[in-house]
Structure formats: structure tokens, C-alpha cells
């Protein structure tokens with residue numbers, strides 16, 4: 001399976017008359033690492049919810065050749081679209097390997113998944129290596145460090161064969177070392193996949209974003225490279241006006 005690009009046209013999400021996403025057009029090419037930023041309430045999470053089928057939306061969301069809008073959450077996941085949430089969703093009482101096995105799940109019975117494993121399937125071995133947890137495969141997920149839990153969740157998307165990964169604040173609460181490792185992991189993943197990252201951490205963005213889209217009040221305010229977006233007066237105005245704590249985002 002080859003990676004597909006994400007192509008969003010006229011995306012609109014309305015909650016009880018409130019327009020949370022207001023006519024967004026967005027293209028993310030295969031191999032890109034697109035950061036999605038914007039002040040609180042800009043519509044970032046709602047956009048990702050619309051792409052993954054969690055909220056109703058109008059317009060068009062194509063992944064490769066396939067229209068996603070109107071399909072249910074499970075179908076969209078099976079089409080290769082995976083997401084993480086701000087809080088990792090793991091089976092804490094099971095090991096790293098068991099979590100990956102369950103994520104890989106389809107076609108494997110519960111006994112296969114839970115018995116002690118001798119051979120590890122290639123996809124699971126690849127994911128363990130990519131997320132840096134090969135040496136922790138028998139560790140209980142609940143005892144992993146915060147950063148490792150986030151990586152395991154990304155590993156679970158890899159074994160599900162996600163080709164489009166949508167990550168919601170993946171480095172929130174991480175140490176400097178964990179952030180660096182996460183950035184390197186994004187680079188590895190994006191080699192043959194499409195990655196979209198919602199992020200507030202501007203240092204992380206400067207280090208690892210390939211392209212950036214700024215959302216504001218449900219619309220695309222600015223788009224381009226990190227340097228282009230930082231130099232955009234519209235972006236400076238929104239951040240300085242609405243999010244003093246994030247104003248460093250616009251300092252060149």
C-alpha cells in the first residue's frame with residue numbers, strides 16, 4: 001500500500017449553530033509533517049475529529065482517492081487513517097507486545113495474542129524498533145514513562161497500518177530528551193506516510209515541522225514553511241492578541 005495525500009475542501013463543522021470549522025481547504029502531501037497550530041478554540045481538534053469520523057461535517061475529505069466524509073469511524077480507521085488523543089489509550093495491565101498484538105488484532109485470536117510469544121510478526125517487530133521499545137516489549141504498559149506511552153500509541157497505529165497519522169499534542173508533558181526522540185520518530189514515520197500534528201509547543205514545531213497551517217476561528221489563517229508562517233503579520237496579530245503565552249511563536 002502506498003501513502004496517500006490528504007485533501008480537504010470546504011470542510012465545515014457546526015455545533016448547535018456554532019461554526020467550529022468554517023470552510024477549510026487543506027492539502028497535506030505524502031511524506032509531509034504538517035503542524036496544525038492556532039489559539040485555543042481555533043478548531044484544530046474538531047478538524048481532526050471530522051477527518052476521523054468522530055463528528056459530522058460537510059465538504060470533502062479525501063485520503064488518496066477515497067472520500068472519508070460520511071463513513072463511520074471504524075471504516076475510516078480501516079482505510080489507514082489513525083489518530084492519537086492527548087491522553088494515551090492503552091491497556092495498562094498488558095505488556096507493550098500485547099498492546100501491539102491487540103492493535104494488530106484482526107485475524108489473530110485472543111489466545112495467540114495473550115500467550116508467551118516466541119516469534120514476533122514483522123510488522124510488530126518494525127513498530128517496536130521504530131518506537132524505541134524493543135527492549136521493553138515485556139514491560140507492562142502502565143509502568144512505562146509518559147513519553148514511552150505516547151510512543152506505544154504511535155506504534156499501535158503503525159501495526160494497524162495507518163498511512164495517515166493525526167497526532168494530538170504528542171509531546172505535551174514530555175522531557176526535552178523525549179521530545180527529541182519523538183521528533184526523530186516523526187521523521188521515520190513520515191518516510192512513507194502522511195503525518196499531521198496538532199501542537200502548541202513552538203520549540204518542537206521549529207525543530208520538526210516541515211510545513212505549518214495556522215487555524216483561527218475555524219478558518220485557515222496562514223500556511224507555509226515555519227519561516228513563512230512566523231513572518232506572516234496575520235499570525236503575529238492573532239497570537240499577540242489572543243495568546244500572550246504563545247507569542248514566542250511569532251518571534252523569528
Ligand SMILES: Nc1ncnc2c1ncn2[C@@H]1O[C@H](COP(=O)(O)OP(=O)(O)OP(=O)(O)O)[C@@H](O)[C@H]1O
Nearest residue numbers: 015016018020038039040041042043044045046047
Ligand atoms: N462537541 C462540541 N459541542 C459544542 N461546541 C464544541 C464541541 N467541540 C468543540 N466545540 C467548540 O468548537 C470550537 C473549536 O474547538 P476545538 O477543540 O476544535 O479547538 P482547538 O483548536 O482544538 O483548541 P485547543 O487548542 O484548546 O484544543 C471551540 O469553541 C469549542 O468550544
